[in-house]
Amino acid sequence: MIDGKHILLVIGGGIAAFKSLDLIRELRRGGAEVTPVLTRAAEEFVTPLSAAALSARKVHRDLFNLTDEAEMGHIELSRSADLVVVAPATADLMAKMAHGLADDLASTILLATDTRVLIAPAMNVRMWLHPATRRNLATLEADGVLTVGPDEGEMACGEFGPGRMAELPAIVDAVRAALSDGPLKGRRVLVTSGPTHEPIDPVRYIANRSSGAQGAAIAASLAALGADVRFVTGPAEVPPPRGVAVVPVRTARQMRDAAIAELPADAAVMAAAVADWSVSNASGSKLKKRDGEMPALEFRENPDILVEVSRHPDRPRLVVGFAAETDDVAANAAAKLERKGCDWIIANDVSEASGVMGGADNAVTVMTAGGSETWPRMSKSEVARRLADRIAAALAT
Numbered sequence: 001m002i003d004g005k006h007i008l009l010v011i012g013g014g015i016a017a018f019k020s021l022d023l024i025r026e027l028r029r030g031g032a033e034v035t036p037v038l039t040r041a042a043e044e045f046v047t048p049l050s051a052a053a054l055s056a057r058k059v060h061r062d063l064f065n066l067t068d069e070a071e072m073g074h075i076e077l078s079r080s081a082d083l084v085v086v087a088p089a090t091a092d093l094m095a096k097m098a099h100g101l102a103d104d105l106a107s108t109i110l111l112a113t114d115t116r117v118l119i120a121p122a123m124n125v126r127m128w129l130h131p132a133t134r135r136n137l138a139t140l141e142a143d144g145v146l147t148v149g150p151d152e153g154e155m156a157c158g159e160f161g162p163g164r165m166a167e168l169p170a171i172v173d174a175v176r177a178a179l180s181d182g183p184l185k186g187r188r189v190l191v192t193s194g195p196t197h198e199p200i201d202p203v204r205y206i207a208n209r210s211s212g213a214q215g216a217a218i219a220a221s222l223a224a225l226g227a228d229v230r231f232v233t234g235p236a237e238v239p240p241p242r243g244v245a246v247v248p249v250r251t252a253r254q255m256r257d258a259a260i261a262e263l264p265a266d267a268a269v270m271a272a273a274v275a276d277w278s279v280s281n282a283s284g285s286k287l288k289k290r291d292g293e294m295p296a297l298e299f300r301e302n303p304d305i306l307v308e309v310s311r312h313p314d315r316p317r318l319v320v321g322f323a324a325e326t327d328d329v330a331a332n333a334a335a336k337l338e339r340k341g342c343d344w345i346i347a348n349d350v351s352e353a354s355g356v357m358g359g360a361d362n363a364v365t366v367m368t369a370g371g372s373e374t375w376p377r378m379s380k381s382e383v384a385r386r387l388a389d390r391i392a393a394a395l396a397t
């Protein structure tokens, strides 16, 4: 799908710039032609010579290069590509893009282009989380700029959190998706994600430790394959991905209603950690602390959304459930497949020792009617990509 395509690769000035050299290689391996554009800051991290050698093309570096302007102006350069990729997209480049600044070749190209733009942000975690970057990202998304990543993890600066540039396979996938309609084009996929909050009173609730990271990654991967994703999410720590229709909910009952309202769908991936019980005698006003007197909470069972979707008259062709277990993962998951009436169960070990809950990695076993398959431990985004590919393949038959 990227074979014969022309990609203009803007390399920003961040430590992740060295990975962009490998990106050139990967894109060329897929048959794409890559024209690198280096910002001045990028040249502090990678040399124009290595970018030229790997791309086998002239590297564009400076707005006021008269030879370039005579041969191929920056306007033409910005329009000649099938896709403009910015990797790494630094906080500074994102800010320039969001505000339409054009004070060097890279930003001028980004302002002048009429081609789709995909950015792979990479920066320090504080810069990524700064309200200014949040605003700039929202502006860019509203402008139709595509994004991939950033990933969460240890950063070159020693801090930990979101800000690492997405891994190369994810960027290449995103490039592919941006250049094609994707195998899930025209398919509607329901994804539930995150925890639910079950109120005790107006200020207190019962919750669980789900961060929503795996569900968000799955929704992003499905969207990258062209799916029309309906993302029904409880109050998650991880923000919803770009390019999906977000339906925010709080309680299990709200999640059930929202999920059912999205049917019919071609597939459903129920990754939410739905609370099993809600407080049936939740108070309408804040419970007061009284000496020696404990509130007596009563519980009722929540609807099982996975079961309801699996048994619904508009049941999606493929229903995928999750089984977060702490013991006997495989046996419990196999039983769950049977009991829930879904087609696949993705089982994972969420015991404290596994570090899965709230962590960046996951180790899953995929159970289907045909048997089970254990995947090696990998990042949640890699699990998501593989799963999305599987779903696409299953819906193609």
Ligand code: C5P
Residues within 6 Å of the ligand: 192, 252, 270, 271, 272, 273, 274, 275, 276, 302, 303, 304, 305, 306, 307, 320, 321, 322, 323, 324, 336
């Ligand atoms: O029964 P258990 O909670 O372990 O099942 C997990 C699977 O069922 C997950 O896919 C989860 O999203 C789904 N589920 C649900 N509604 C519930 C409980 C679980 O959709 N009330």
